[in-house]
Amino acid sequence: MMKLDGIAAFVATVDEGSISAASRRLGLAKSVVSERLAELERTLGMTLLQRSTRSLALTNAGQMLLPRAQRILRELEEASAELDASSGKLAGPLRVSAPVGFGVLHLGPPIGQFLLDNPDIQMSLELDDSFVDAATGGFDAVLRHGAIGDSRLIARRLAMSRRVLVASPAYLARCGTPTSLADLEGHRGILYANRSGDWRFVTGAGTSVIRPKAALRVNNGLVMRDTALAGLGIALLPTFFTYREIRDGTLVEVDVGWPAEGAELFLTYPRDHGAAAKIRALGDSLRRSFGDPPYWERP
Template identity: 40%
Template sequence: MSKLPDLEAMAIFAKVVEARGISAASTDTGLSAPTISKALARLEQRLGARLFNRSSRRLVLTEAGRDLADHAARLLAEAEAAEAALVAQSASPRGTVRLAAPMSFGVREVAPLLPAFLAAYPDVSIDLHLADALVDIVGDGFDMALRIGALPDSSLVARRLAPVPGLTVAAPSYLARRGRPPHPAELAGHDCFAYAYLRTRDVWHFANDAGETVTVRPSARLRVNNGDAVLPAVVAGLGIAGLPEFLAREALADGRLERILPEWQSLVSSLYLLMPPGRPRPARVQVLADFLAERLSRREG
């Protein structure tokens, strides 16, 4: 005998008792009469006791059947209540959403949005994981992730939200001392800073409106695995960096940095919202996905 109780047969038994017959239980449950009869026979064999005295017109509970009926009814009621609670939870936003995002982008662009979301959905909480290293969304149990850059082929559901322009920047003091390179090829002779998680780690790519492309391997005085970590060295005038626009925005606005090679574009990345495959999604996940998509999407160009 299996160590686990036959809960399906127990639930069917409870429905037959409640409906006062197999035909009525078949109508209530949508199960065929033969399926119900087989479940009852299976339960009787398992328990070693007859549960009904059967006649041509009706079923009458035996003593063993009466003893079991109350227990089966409670089990069925508890299972139906648990199922109803889970369905309600899936239908209304409630529970925790695990979200992963790149460190600097998460701090600067995502975190400021979350108070408005939490105020709008008081029954939803967010577990925000910030790291520039790629996470295993499915393996690590995340509901969704924001990711910047080219996406490898995968089974993940990807939603492109916005372009993420890359800018080449330097401090005025560096440019005064070393000069302003007129062409990307001259970056090879300058002090530069590298980002460890670039898909092409030590190679910078540029293109202009005329369709020309240039690939440069600059010497990296400092390599970091987080964009914010390079800002102090760039602002201090120690070299040139390629940074996403959101990271360089404030320093460009207040004059601590200047954009160089403006006619040459670094290859533009994109911001994606990634989720594991499968539908439907719990309401808590869907409302956060829609919220982030609305707030983070930007017009092209």
């Protein structure tokens, strides 16, 4: 008979792409995960994963087993979560993904407080600036900055955030201060690489799109902010990255007559998720910590 710990080791290894990463996720030694995988394969009498020094690949048997193994683990977690919720207790694992920059700047104290308030929750927080699919990415919940257009997901609003154009005083003294959307076309932009480099503004006629000359493309908001501080160019960034620098004058908010498209913060998770009670509690805790309006939007 297959053991549950072997199934968990198998799913974690496939999800993470390596035994080393699976061992970190499960909180086990690499040798323990390897032995559990080997025992599962011995029980089934077939190979599930082709191993090499650099990669893992599912065999045909592994491809057949994977969706069933994932469903078994998901149903067990959901059953456990439902029992905990019915007793008023929040407990068990909670896997969350969030963007790197926002996590570094704003998630440490709120997450710490949430776990102090709910000591039986075992949270795993992964910071990643690439797109993470909340429905299939192996996480219970994903924190996102921007619109959510996915019918598979529930999106709980955490906080508002504006996007603002910012530049250093040195850059503006050297290159001039744009005062209109047309002026922006001639300036150097520090652009976010994980989406279109277009800058979108809400005008009286709808949405206007500006395509600045790229001084730098990078997939991290903190690096965008820091290169703007260095005087490289103009950046379009959420206020949660720049509010301190705008207040102390090391960055200047550039007004071109129209606001940039805003984007709110959401906590997203699949519909009918068994950990919904824990996710709702996390969302409520984060909203209390950020405030309404959030502290990065206060005068």
